[in-house]
Amino acid sequence: MTRVVVDVMPKPEILDPQGKAVTSSLQRLGHRGLEVRQGKRFEITVAGELTEERLDEIREAAEKLLANTVIESFVVRVEDQQ
């Protein structure tokens, strides 16, 4: 079993109101100089062997469904192989 992780983040030029809310909450808690941007993490467990084709399939799925590339960017990476 292999785990593939897809990280989705709002693009740098896109405002991130959620990240801003978390940032100001951290400031209220006394944490200065910490700026947060909030994204999403998808953990995908792949049955069977992780081939290059399978990885391409996941990249395609990320582009089509997991991220909206108008406002978000994504990174696909293999986390662990057992």
Place this chain on the structure above:
Amino acid sequence: MSRIGVVTFPGTLDDQDARRAVRLSGAEPVALWHASDSLSDVDAVILPGGFSYGDYLRAGAIARFAPIMGEVVRAAEGGLPVLGICNGFQVLCESHLLPGAMIRNVGRKFVCRQQRLRVESTDTVWTCDYAAGQEITIVLKNGEGNFQADTETLRRLEGNNQVVFRYLDNPNGSRNDIAGITNERGNVVGLMPHPEHSVEVLTGGTRDGLPFFTSVQRFLALTA
């Protein structure tokens, strides 16, 4: 009499009001179900507001892949009039029938109020009964109505006269004060405010939303 379909997804809230607005404007409302792959030969389709699939993943992202959306996309590309209201607008953007995307409101609050808009384009199937530059007031209610698109896309929208409505007092941070847009052909329109709630003074405060539903009927009568 025109037959106007209104799609119901799991989590749709405003399908009844949309069907009622269609009826009050003199057309026949037709209920369409998300899991069906038939548009039942309707003359136009409305994707109403709500929280389809609980807004999971992103607003409209799951609804985009509902069986009926395959038919809606195909028909829209063939010229069928399609109107997306609020969550319906988000579904149209996720489906790539309209450019751009909606993110959370800049003030981080759900905004619910009577919203003033300026009609920027009457050159669409859904707005031909308005006057260009007309100022209208209809209901607005959303938490993620902040329209975003890259600068090149905005330039194209502005240059092609595809901005259909602009906020007079931007409630959510939308770029260029954009409240609603259309595709190049003018048959697909999406907007965040709710014309279907503003078709009677008693329940909606104004009747400024009614021309959406009469516009499409005039268009259909002229092209019949």
